[in-house]
Amino acid sequence: MKLVFATNNKHKLEEVRNILNNKFEILSLKDINCFGDIPETQDTIEGNASQKANFIYEKYKTNCFADDTGLEIEALNGEPGVYSARYAGENCTFEDNVRKVLSKMENTKKRNARFKTVISLIIEGKEYLFEGTVNGKITENKKGISGFGYDPIFMPEGYKKTFAELTPEEKNKISHRGIATRKLIDFLRNYGN
Numbered sequence: 001m002k003l004v005f006a007t008n009n010k011h012k013l014e015e016v017r018n019i020l021n022n023k024f025e026i027l028s029l030k031d032i033n034c035f036g037d038i039p040e041t042q043d044t045i046e047g048n049a050s051q052k053a054n055f056i057y058e059k060y061k062t063n064c065f066a067d068d069t070g071l072e073i074e075a076l077n078g079e080p081g082v083y084s085a086r087y088a089g090e091n092c093t094f095e096d097n098v099r100k101v102l103s104k105m106e107n108t109k110k111r112n113a114r115f116k117t118v119i120s121l122i123i124e125g126k127e128y129l130f131e132g133t134v135n136g137k138i139t140e141n142k143k144g145i146s147g148f149g150y151d152p153i154f155m156p157e158g159y160k161k162t163f164a165e166l167t168p169e170e171k172n173k174i175s176h177r178g179i180a181t182r183k184l185i186d187f188l189r190n191y192g193n
C-alpha cells in the first residue's frame with residue numbers, strides 16, 4: 001500500500017521508511033510532484049497536522065500522514081507553540097528563536113516546558129491522530145551542539161543534559177516525535193490484520 005508522508009525532510013522520511021519497508025511504500029511530497037505551499041493556518045498543533053494531511057488527501061486522493069510539532073513554555077502562556085519555526089520572525093534562524101526565548105525568560109524562575117508532536121493519518125477516508133509529548137525545563141543558557149531548533153535549551157525531565165547534549169538515539173527514545181512516530185508505526189503494522 002502506498003502512503004504519502006507530507007514532508008520533504010529526508011531524515012524523517014528515512015526513519016519511517018526503514019521501519020515500514022515491507023508493508024507500506026512511503027512517498028514524499030516530491031514523489032507525488034507536490035511542490036507548492038501546504039496551508040498551516042490553525043492555532044493548534046493538532047489543527048495544523050490535520051490541515052496538512054487533509055489538504056494532501058483532498059488534492060491527491062491518496063492515503064497520507066502529516067506531522068506538526070511545537071514547544072510550549074508555561075511562563076510564556078504556551079508560546080512559541082504553533083509559531084515554533086518562525087518565533088523570531090519570517091526567515092529567522094534556530095539561533096534567533098533560541099535567543100528570543102532566553103531573553104523573554106530572563107527574569108523568571110518558572111522554567112517548565114514541553115515539546116508536543118501530533119501526527120494526522122488519513123487512511124481509506126478515516127483520520128487518526130497520534131500524539132507524543134515530553135516534559136522538561138528551559139535552561140538559562142545554551143548547552144550542547146547536536147540536534148536542531150530549541151534542543152540546546154530544552155532539558156528533558158529526569159536528565160541533567162539538554163536534548164543537544166544527547167545522542168540522536170538517546171533523544172529519539174524519549175522525544176515527542178519519537179513517541180508519536182512509534183504510535184503511528186504500531187498502528188500501521190497492525191492495520192488490516
Ligand code: IMP
Pocket residue numbers: 067068069070071084085086097147148149150151163175177
Ligand atoms: P516541525 O513541525 O517538525 O517542522 O517543527 C516546527 C519547529 O519546532 C521547528 O522549526 C523547530 O524550531 C521546533 N522543533 C521541532 N522539533 C524539535 C526538536 O526535536 N527539537 C528542537 N526543536 C524542535
